[in-house]
Amino acid sequence: MSQHVTNGPTALDAQSLPPLSPAEHDRLLPHGNTLQLQGLIDPGKVKADFAVPFNHRAFGDKVLISNDLGDHAWLSPLELQALAYGDVASGTALYDRLASSNFIAATVDIKAQAERWRKKKQYLFYGPSLHAFVLTHRCNHGCQYCHSSIVGMERTDTDMSVEVAERSVDLAFQTTSPGVSIEFQGGEPMANWEVLQHVVEYARQKNALAGKSLSFSLVTNLSLMDEEKLDYLLDRKVQLCTSLDGPAELHNKIRIWKGGNSHEHVIKWMRRINQRYADMGLDPNSYRIEALPTITRQALPHWKAIVDQYLDVGCRAIFLRKLDPFGFAAKSAKTLGYSMDEFLEFYAHAVDYIIELNRQGIQVMERHAAIMLSKILADLEPNYLDLRTPGGACIGQLGYAPDGSIYSSDEGRFVAAMGDDMFKIGTVEDTYHQLVTNGATRAAVMAGLNDGQPDCVSCVYKPWCGQQVEYNYKTQGSLHGRMRDSTWCKKHKSIFDYLMHKVLNANAEDLAMFQRWTINRKLEHFLQDRGTL
Numbered sequence: 192m193s194q195h196v197t198n199g200p201t202a203l204d205a206q207s208l209p210p211l212s213p214a215e216h217d218r219l220l221p222h223g224n225t226l227q228l229q230g231l232i233d234p235g236k237v238k239a240d241f242a243v244p245f246n247h248r249a250f251g252d253k254v255l256i257s258n259d260l261g262d263h264a265w266l267s268p269l270e271l272q273a274l275a276y277g278d279v280a281s282g283t284a285l286y287d288r289l290a291s292s293n294f295i296a297a298t299v300d301i302k303a304q305a306e307r308w309r310k311k312k313q314y315l316f317y318g319p320s321l322h323a324f325v326l327t328h329r330c331n332h333g334c335q336y337c338h339s340s341i342v343g344m345e346r347t348d349t350d351m352s353v354e355v356a357e358r359s360v361d362l363a364f365q366t367t368s369p370g371v372s373i374e375f376q377g378g379e380p381m382a383n384w385e386v387l388q389h390v391v392e393y394a395r396q397k398n399a400l401a402g403k404s405l406s407f408s409l410v411t412n413l414s415l416m417d418e419e420k421l422d423y424l425l426d427r428k429v430q431l432c433t434s435l436d437g438p439a440e441l442h443n444k445i446r447i448w449k450g451g452n453s454h455e456h457v458i459k460w461m462r463r464i465n466q467r468y469a470d471m472g473l474d475p476n477s478y479r480i481e482a483l484p485t486i487t488r489q490a491l492p493h494w495k496a497i498v499d500q501y502l503d504v505g506c507r508a509i510f511l512r513k514l515d516p517f518g519f520a521a522k523s524a525k526t527l528g529y530s531m532d533e534f535l536e537f538y539a540h541a542v543d544y545i546i547e548l549n550r551q552g553i554q555v556m557e558r559h560a561a562i563m564l565s566k567i568l569a570d571l572e573p574n575y576l577d578l579r580t581p582g583g584a585c586i587g588q589l590g591y592a593p594d595g596s597i598y599s600s601d602e603g604r605f606v607a608a609m610g611d612d613m614f615k616i617g618t619v620e621d622t623y624h625q626l627v628t629n630g631a632t633r634a635a636v637m638a639g640l641n642d643g644q645p646d647c648v649s650c651v652y653k654p655w656c657g658q659q660v661e662y663n664y665k666t667q668g669s670l671h672g673r674m675r676d677s678t679w680c681k682k683h684k685s686i687f688d689y690l691m692h693k694v695l696n697a698n699a700e701d702l703a704m705f706q707r708w709t710i711n712r713k714l715e716h717f718l719q720d721r722g723t724l
């Protein structure tokens with residue numbers, strides 16, 4: 192297979208070129224520790240066919256380089272210069288290191304690398320696998336940041352009907368993807384319980400013929416959970432995910448529920464569900480209810496308490512998500528919002544703490560970091576829709592609204608909930624072919640390509656990064672956005688920078704921890720039996 196050699200945080204090779212002389216150091220590092228690359232490469236001396244195309248980024252006195260295949264290497268300034276000038280002699284340690292990570296054009300095994308690329312980009316060879324069904328706009332919570340256009344529990348007119356649900360399942364099964372993952376969203380999707388059950392049964396029936404890799408997940412606030420419903424969900428292998436914003440005071444301040452104590456209820460059911468998984472003989476290290484926090488201004492000082500809360504309730508992973516620019520979150524930005532710098536400071540504090548916990552033997556990970564490290568260290572493509580190119584809009588996921596409208600994604604329907612149908616690509620009355628080939632879909636896919644973005648095209652993180660066109664549109668007014676002053680770009684570039692610094696300076700134990708975060712445990716239990724009932 193691939194000749195890929197994962198580049199760890201190796202110290203610069205002792206047998207490589209010598210370090211900078213004091214004079215070169217002063218010229219290239221005039222501000223102390225950040226390399227000035229402009230002075231390093233004379234364009235007239237570049238040997239264009241020696242190296243494969245690569246991007247670079249200075250890290251103090253080192254340079255990170257990456258290529259389109261997703262390889263990376265750390266170089267000294269003079270090593271970078273030697274690579275650019277084609278001045279690396281065969282048989283040297285530097286040559287071997289660059290060749291093993293596919294930076295020397297003449298040594299690249301094109302057939303093997305094409306196969307490796309095809310494997311990582313396999314999502315390009317079939318249609319959307321994630322199908323987000325909004326079963327209702329009703330909800331009994333009044334969360335201050337809620338994305339969707341929620342209505343009171345009496346508004347049953349906003350429920351998805353059985354007819355629309357069946358037509359939605361029919362459409363979802365037309366995807367060319369071998370996998371169909373139906374995610375129940377809302378409002379609170381359990382408010383439309385009968386239709387939820389109907390979708391599960393109808394999809395299972397269809398799969399008896401289709402034989403796809405079918406799975407269900409339910410995103411719920413757990414307020415309507417009872418033992419009977421839980422029995423059904425566990426019996427039908429519906430994966431469960433909830434919202435937990437941290438300790439009680441923080442959670443209940445934001446996630447307002449007139450019917451009771453939201454935090455107490457969520458914790459009670461999370462423990463109960465985890466116990467039921469254990470009773471079923473499922474490995475408790477892998478099978479737990481998932482929970483997601485939404486980070487508000489009020490949460491920023493509480494990074495430690497939030498991580499501790501997740502550990503306390505049995506979670507071993509936490510996904511630290513910035514507040515989205517959609518829906519009520521946009522309206523309440525003044526009270527809940529914060530700058531990207533404030534979020535990144537919060538993120539670094541929280542992940543530093545998570546790393547420290549791991550050093551003490553407590554295994555826990557941050558999901559954003561795990562996804563990025565999977566790409567960088569393990570050469571995997573987790574198909575996380577926000578960090579792939581092209582992005583997931585229309586060709587990675589579809590959003591199904593109760594009225595039968597189809598959107599580019601869940602975020603696309605959030606934009607619609609704000610009164611803008613920009614991302615409506617059709618209805619359940621359309622054919623799958625119409626949906627995935629129409630002009631809106633084509634525009635979303637083209638705009639979601641890193642190679643079509645002026646800044647991304649020369650960014651060292653391009654092979655591992657991605658676009659979300661709905662975010663670009665909402666924050667900058669165009670599908671493409673402008674990465675130079677995009678908070679999307681700033682968030683991802685800063686987290687990549689943070690992680691690369693950690694990897695560069697990691698000792699063997701820390702590196703083993705980061706490698707552990709890249710292990711993707713397949714949750715086979717949640718796959719429906721193929722082709723049987």
Ligand code: SF4
Nearest residue numbers: 647650653656680684
């Ligand atoms: S979005 Fe920003 S960090 Fe990501 S590839 Fe583009 S320029 Fe780089």
